[in-house]
Amino acid sequence: MHFPAAEPRKSLYYNYQVFPHYHGAASETADDQTVTVVGAGPIGMTAALLLAKQGVKVILLSAELQLSEGSRALVYTKRSMEILQAAGAAERIMAKALPWTHGNSIYKGQIAFRMASPVSEHDQFAPLNNLQQNWLEHFLLEEIQQQPNIEMRWGNKVVDHEQTHDQVTLTIETPEGAYQHTSKWVVAADGGRSPIRERMKLRMEGASYEGRFVIADIRIKLDYPTERLAYFSPDWNPGNTILMHREPDSIWRFDYQLDPAVSPEEALLPENLHKAVNDQLKMIGKDHLAWEMDWSTVYSARALTLDNYVHNRIIFAGDAAHLLPIFGVRGANTGFQDAQDLAWKLAAVVKGWAPEKLLESYSCDRVGAAREIIAEAGKSTRFMAPPTEGYRLLRNAVLSLSLAHEFVRPLYHWRTSRPHAYTHSPLNSQHDDNAQMNELTENGALIPNVKFADGSFLYDAISGKFTVLALTEQGQLPASLHAEIAALKKQGIPVQLVALALDGVTADGADRTAAIAPDVAAERFFAQAGAIYLVRPGHHINGRWINYRENAITQTFQQFLQAAEGAAA
Structure with a gap:
């Protein structure tokens, strides 16, 4: 039998609820x-x-x-x-x-690099939260x-x-x-x-790194904004790194790197946790503030x-x-x-x-994303937690040079996670104009989000369905496009036709029309009236055309529907 913890977990800020267990028939x-x-x-x-x-x-x-x-x-x-x-x-x-937008890398009491995440008026959410x-x-x-x-x-x-x-x-x-x-x-x-x-x-497959980090969540009143703080080689933990993040409910998270000689069990002893937190607070001049420990753990970078x-x-x-x-x-x-x-x-x-x-x-799509992330994340990990003496020497050289030489400072950049573009996805259309259009909206990339004049967003209109986005003027849509979408719907495919009207005129036959200014269409989609985008239910572009070509969208669906038709036959 399985007996999970039936007592609510303890927390300084969250009231845990214990739910009744389920037991099915034999x-x-x-x-x-x-x-x-x-x-x-x-x-x-x-x-x-x-x-x-x-x-x-x-x-x-x-x-x-x-x-x-x-x-x-x-x-x-x-x-x-x-x-x-x-x-x-x-x-x-x-x-x-x-929400937050900036991260600071600090060495010897100086901000050596300040990372700023880009923002746009068409963003529905802040870059980081x-x-x-x-x-x-x-x-x-x-x-x-x-x-x-x-x-x-x-x-x-x-x-x-x-x-x-x-x-x-x-x-x-x-x-x-x-x-x-x-x-x-x-x-x-x-x-x-x-x-x-x-x-x-x-x-x-991949790599495991020797560097281990302690997470310590504490409740404390710190008058810092919500920004990532990364302290490199602090005096109390030389050669290592500590990160600080503000959380809701007056909780602050400290992630600090362990000396390789210290075991996780030893690191999590209350006296060692308290010493590390107090040392960090002293270094930033906040050791006069009272604080309480909420939760702690140890993790390794892999x-x-x-x-x-x-x-x-x-x-x-x-x-x-x-x-x-x-x-x-x-x-x-x-x-x-x-x-x-x-x-x-x-x-x-x-x-x-x-x-x-x-x-x-x-x-195919998600393993490709993980491998891309592993290659990118490895660079950050080797800087944050150098796995060898050679990487440590390189990191220390960057730290020292950054105090006087601005050109070195971007090496601190932590290469924030970004959406993977399914550039090599087998689902991408083989019957479109992808090669002739701007590479920033290539097949596999995310379709750019758009904030409409009424405050709504494109993503809310297209989530969960295949969407044919048509840039229109004077409400004009090709008649054969209507027929294609109707035929696909009859097959049970969740697909819709959304017109982005450059002049605000409603497009007859579209499931929805949204007005979009021509300059926004050019800036976000690099496209003019007549362009067509086929977008997956998860917002990634599946095919694109400078102008509609009859049956091209159906042919794109056939790339992954033919096996189903063959089985049915």
Whole structure:
């Protein structure tokens, strides 16, 4: 039997609720339209919500009886907030989160480099947003509780599984004993130590770094703005790094690097935690302030990924699929992108309008993203926590030179996480004008968001559906385009036609018309009247045309629908 902690976790700022456990019949089989998600952290919850909003039923399993402890994933990018908006939780999250735009790298008491994240009037969210993971999960859970398509099961720990060609049977332990649950599809979002991944003996590729960091969440009144503070080689921790982040509820997070000779167990002793915090406060001249410890842990920097996320009917997402360094806020933020890409593709397969082969593109697209992040994050990690004496010498040279030479200072840049462009996705159109159009809106890239005159945003209008964006004048749309969209809808494909009217004239036959100024169209899309964009349900461009060509959009869909038609025949 499985006995998760039944006493509420202790926190200085969050009141934990213990939920009643679920126990099923000795054996049960979910219907073919149900997906089972293992792991109710941020990625599992988000995947469940995005699937539910695609009309898929979800059973969401949590081994615990309560939400996660401590700040954990803390900084959420603009892209993550756009995904959480599609999941239905962003408004609640942003009512609590602390947005920010700047990060400071400090050496010898001087700001050696100040990072500024770009902002635009068309941004729906700030570039970076701080919120403790328990609060994030709280708001996701509130949305889950409003979704009739999601069944939340607390205290359900998957201890074994058996997979055949068309289903997975999970053995689930609860406080009342075990039961077996069979599902057509299982999403493994069960974390960095994924028991499902371990049972399958799947190996990750990449690099692990020796550097270990302590996270210490403390409650203290500091009069600093919400900006990242990175102190390099502070006097009390020479050769190492400490990061400081402001959190809601007067909580501050200290991430400080451990000396290799200090074990995690030793580092987490109360007297050692208190000494480190007091030393940092003394260095910044705030040691006169009272503070309380809320939560602490130790983590290591790793840059690893599976080479395939789809294993028949078990699909991996988030930390179960990859382990990425937190420098540049890449962990959970990458997982949210997994959840978004997986949700619409798995929904397409479950609902029957696309073949199972479509899921191969999830693995292709997201493994490619993880590998790109690993290459980029490795640079940040080697600077923040040098893995060898050679890298340490290089880092120390940069630190010393930066005090007097401005050209060196950009080397401090922590290369913030950015959305991956699916440039090499097998879904990208082979029947379009991609090669003739501006590379900033190439196939696989995110379609730029647009804030309309009424305050609404393009992403809210196109989330969760394939969208044909047509730039129009005088309400003109090709008649054959209407016919194409209607035929695709008859196949069960969630597709819509949205006209972006450069002159504000409503386009007959469009599912929606939004007015957009010609200069905004030129600036955001590098396009004029007549241009067409096909956009995936997750906001990435799937094809683009300077002018509409009959049947080109249908041909693009055929690239991944032909297998389904062949099977039906």
